[in-house]
Each structure stands twice: as C-alpha cells, then as structure tokens.
Amino acid sequence: MKLKGKVKKIIQEKLSEGRVLHFSLFDPDKVDLETLYSIASKLVESGTSGFLIGGTLGVSKEKLDNIIDILEDFKVPKIIFPSNVNLITEKADAILFMSLLNSDDIYYVTGAQLIAAPIIKKLRLETLSTGYVIVGHGGTAAHVGRARVIPYDNIELIVAYSIMAELFGMDFVYLEAGSGAPEPIRPYAISVTKKYLENTKIIVGGGIRSEEVAKELALAGSDIIVTGNIIEQNLEKALKIVKEISNIRR
Numbered sequence: 381m382k383l384k385g386k387v388k389k390i391i392q393e394k395l396s397e398g399r400v401l402h403f404s405l406f407d408p409d410k411v412d413l414e415t416l417y418s419i420a421s422k423l424v425e426s427g428t429s430g431f432l433i434g435g436t437l438g439v440s441k442e443k444l445d446n447i448i449d450i451l452e453d454f455k456v457p458k459i460i461f462p463s464n465v466n467l468i469t470e471k472a473d474a475i476l477f478m479s480l481l482n483s484d485d486i487y488y489v490t491g492a493q494l495i496a497a498p499i500i501k502k503l504r505l506e507t508l509s510t511g512y513v514i515v516g517h518g519g520t521a522a523h524v525g526r527a528r529v530i531p532y533d534n535i536e537l538i539v540a541y542s543i544m545a546e547l548f549g550m551d552f553v554y555l556e557a558g559s560g561a562p563e564p565i566r567p568y569a570i571s572v573t574k575k576y577l578e579n580t581k582i583i584v585g586g587g588i589r590s591e592e593v594a595k596e597l598a599l600a601g602s603d604i605i606v607t608g609n610i611i612e613q614n615l616e617k618a619l620k621i622v623k624e625i626s627n628i629r630r
C-alpha cells in the first residue's frame with residue numbers, strides 16, 4: 381500500500397498515543413528474497429511500524445527496488461535508509477533525508493544531500509529529515525562515512541549533536557551504534573538526550589538483540605527502535621523484541 385506523503389503523520393500519530401515504534405531494517409545485500417514476504421508479515425503481525433530498507437556495502441538500486449516491490453502490499457511505510465545517492469527510488473514511501481553530523485567528510489554532511497535534493501524533489505518522495513550520529517562501535521557505516529565516532533559514554537557529545545539536529549529543525553536524530561555493534565547505545569544517553577529535545581524525535585539502532593535492552597531503551601525515551609541483524613539471525617527473538625516494544629505505553 382502506497383503511504384507516500386503520510387509517513388511523518390503516521391509516525392507522529394502513533395507517538396502521540398504514547399507508543400514507542402519499532403522499525404525493521406532490511407539490508408538489500410543480505411535479505412533472502414524467498415523468505416522476505418513471510419518474515420515481513422510476521423514482523424507486521426508482531427507490531428513493527430515501518431520497514432527501513434538500506435545498507436552500506438553491496439546495495440544497488442535494482443536490489444532496493446526488488447525489495448520494495450515484495451513489501452508493497454504491507455500497510456507499513458517503506459522508508460529508504462540511504463548510504464549513498466544511488467539509493468533513491470520513487471517506489472519508496474519516504475527516505476531518511478539524513479546528514480552524518482559527526483562525519484569528517486563533507487560528502488556525508490552536505491555533499492550527497494546536494495545531489496540528492498533535486499532528485500528527491502522531482503520524485504516528490506516524502507523526506508524524514510534526520511541527523512545521523514554514529515556512536516561507539518560504528519560498524520561499516522562509520523568506516524564508509526568517515527565518522528569521528530563518539531565514545532559510548534560521552535553523553536555530553538551525544539547531547540550536543542542531538543541539540544544540533546533540533547536547532548537545524550530536523551525531524552529525527554538517529555543515534556547509531558553501528559550495524560551488528562557488540563553493545564547498543566546506552567539507555568542513560570537516551571534519557572539525558574531526551575531531556576534536551578522538544579520536537580526532534582530519537583531513533584536508536586545498532587546491536588539491539590534482546591527484549592530487555594529494547595525495553596530499557598524504550599523506557600529511557602527512544603521514540604523509534606531499529607533492529608536489523610537480529611531479524612536476519614534469529615527471527616523468533618526479533619519478533620519478541622517487536623512485541624515488547626509494541627506493548628509499551630508511556
């Protein structure tokens with residue numbers, strides 16, 4: 381189902397009900413196209429609120445388009461999680477229009493966004509403006525994005541970057557520990573950051589592999605929790621995480 385132009389509204393409505401959202405990340409370089417539909421339907425049944433589609437290495441627009449075609453029927457938004465300008469497709473409902481705020485490479489701060497902006501405008505693709513901030517382990521995204529990775533326990537820097545995102549008027553700040561990170565963003569970092577933000581919502585992802593951690597991050601103030609690897613590695617566990625998050629009311 382096409383949800384273009386309605387994605388931000390859907391997210392805001394769900395958050396205003398006191399809910400915490402779960403987004404499922406599909407990495408086009410890793411998903412098995414044979415099982416994708418059934419995995420997606422189990423995730424939707426368990427309460428996932430969105431599909432993030434994106435990856436760092438090995439991701440082509442063709443792979444991206446194939447995945448969105450398979451996910452088309454689901455009544456949850458298909459949102460591009462871009463690693464570069466080649467991953468813009470009108471098949472998606474929205475794109476995280478993101479800037480890697482702690483990158484040392486201007487390309488990932490405003491360079492890719494300059495190229496992408498006119499294309500996105502022409503395609504009338506809905507944008508979720510996002511300050512992408514890589515913390516801790518960082519993973520492939522940190523390497524490719526030449527991020528000056530913030531230590532897990534440097535709360536002051538995490539807060540400062542999050543305030544930056546808000547002062548830029550961004551819809552979201554995405555606190556990223558990196559795909560497959562050995563440990564996730566600290567709940568304490570979330571709860572402190574939450575105190576400083578009025579409008580910008582917090583997305584957290586990277587290394588979230590248990591219901592307990594997901595619940596802690598949700599109760600600490602995360603608005604959207606993203607899991608990727610656990611879906612690929614242990615679907616049962618992933619579904620438990622989605623259910624745990626979906627049952628939370630703040």
Ligand SMILES: CC(C)=CCC/C(C)=C/CC/C(C)=C/CC/C(C)=C/COP(=O)(O)OP(=O)(O)O
Pocket residue numbers: 405407434435436437461462463464465468476477478479480488489492493496512519520521522524525559560608
């Ligand atoms: C706005 C547009 C079109 C582009 C912006 C591009 C930016 C800012 C990129 C930041 C740096 C970067 C490489 C981000 C990747 C984000 C992402 C898709 C992470 C998930 O990647 P996984 O594929 O799960 O990680 P692995 O490759 O380690 O599996």
Ligand SMILES: O=P(O)(O)OC[C@@H](O)CO
Pocket residue numbers: 405521556557558559560561584585586587588606607608609610
């Ligand atoms: O794959 P995981 O470790 O769940 O991370 C999700 C996302 O934050 C990766 O960019």
Ligand SMILES: [Mg+2]
Pocket residue numbers: 407409410434435436437
């Ligand atoms: Mg990948």
